[in-house]
Amino acid sequence: MIPFKGKFSGIRQYMKGKPHPWGFKVWARTGISGILCDFDVYQGSVQEEKELKKQGRGSFDFRVEQTHNICAVRWYDNRAVTLLSTFDGPQPVDKITRWDKSAKHYVEVSRPSIVKTYNRFMGGIDLLDSFTAKYKFHIRSMRWYLTILWHTIILGVVNAWLQYKRDCKTLQIPEKEVMNRRHFQAQLATSLIQTNTMKRGRPSMDESRAPRAAMARSAPPPDVRRDNVGHLPMKVEKRGRCVHCKDGYTTTACIECDVRLCFNDHNNCFHQFHT
Ligand SMILES: [Zn+2]
Ligand SMILES: [Zn+2]
Structure with a gap:
C-alpha cells in the first residue's frame, strides 16, 4: 500500500x-x-x-x-x-x-x-x-503519479540494498563493514550525482588554496573514484595523511576527489586509489 x-x-x-x-x-x-x-x-x-x-x-x-x-x-x-x-x-x-x-x-x-x-x-x-x-x-500535496514514481524509486533502493547485502554475505565480507540502509542510500546518491561529472569551479594551482581535502574525512564512493573523469593531481600547501595507505603524509591531492594521495618514489596511492 x-x-x-x-x-x-x-x-x-x-x-x-x-x-x-x-x-x-x-x-x-x-x-x-x-x-x-x-x-x-x-x-x-x-x-x-x-x-x-x-x-x-x-x-x-x-x-x-x-x-x-x-x-x-x-x-x-x-x-x-x-x-x-x-x-x-x-x-x-x-x-x-x-x-x-x-x-x-x-x-x-x-x-x-x-x-x-x-x-x-x-x-x-x-x-x-x-x-x-x-x-x-515526506512530500505533501504531490501529484498521484509522482507518489507512485517515488515509491517505485524507494523500492529500487531497498532492492539494491538487499541485493548488496546478499552479495556481501556471499563474498564473506565482515558484518561491520557492510553498509546499513542509510549509509548505502547516501553512497548511492553520491555516486549518482558525482559519477562521470567534473567538479565545477576547478580549484586553481594557487598554493594558498588548500582543497577541502584538508578537512575531508571520507573518500568518495568507488563508482566516483573509478569513473576516470577529471581525477588530476594537484599540490596543496598543507601536508596531510594519505586516504589510501593511511600512514603516508603528502601534499599531493586529487582535484576531483578532494583527498590527499601519495605519489612519491615508493608509493603511487594516487593510481591505486583510482583503479
Ligand atoms: Zn598513500
Ligand atoms: Zn580522484
Whole structure:
C-alpha cells in the first residue's frame, strides 16, 4: 500500500484496518528476503467472495490459465484470499485448525496447497513493507503519479540494498563493514550525482588554496573514484595523511576527489586509489 490521500481517485483504494487505509494498492512478488521480483499497481477486480462465503470456511475455487500455466486459487477462510502461482495449485489440500468465533470451538478447515506455500514465504512482503515504511519520503500535496514514481524509486533502493547485502554475505565480507540502509542510500546518491561529472569551479594551482581535502574525512564512493573523469593531481600547501595507505603524509591531492594521495618514489596511492 502506498499511502496517498490526494484528489485523484481512479485507482485509489480503501483498505480497512490498515495503518494508511487510503492509497494505491500494489501487487508485489518478493523472495523470502524481501527482494522484490515483480510488482503492479492494482486496478480493481471482480468479486465472487459471496459465493464462497455461502459454501463456508475452507471452500475454494480455482482456474488455470493455459498459455502460461498460471493457477489462480480463491480460498475462503474468514474472508476470501486470492493467490496466483506458476508452480503451485489447490492440491494437495490439507487441514488446519481454526477457532470458530461464533460456535466457540476449534474447527478443521481445508487449506489448498498454494495457501500453505504462501504462508511459508509471505514474510518477504512484510519485510519489504517494513523497509519501505522505515525510509518514507515526506512530500505533501504531490501529484498521484509522482507518489507512485517515488515509491517505485524507494523500492529500487531497498532492492539494491538487499541485493548488496546478499552479495556481501556471499563474498564473506565482515558484518561491520557492510553498509546499513542509510549509509548505502547516501553512497548511492553520491555516486549518482558525482559519477562521470567534473567538479565545477576547478580549484586553481594557487598554493594558498588548500582543497577541502584538508578537512575531508571520507573518500568518495568507488563508482566516483573509478569513473576516470577529471581525477588530476594537484599540490596543496598543507601536508596531510594519505586516504589510501593511511600512514603516508603528502601534499599531493586529487582535484576531483578532494583527498590527499601519495605519489612519491615508493608509493603511487594516487593510481591505486583510482583503479
Ligand atoms: Zn598513500
Ligand atoms: Zn580522484
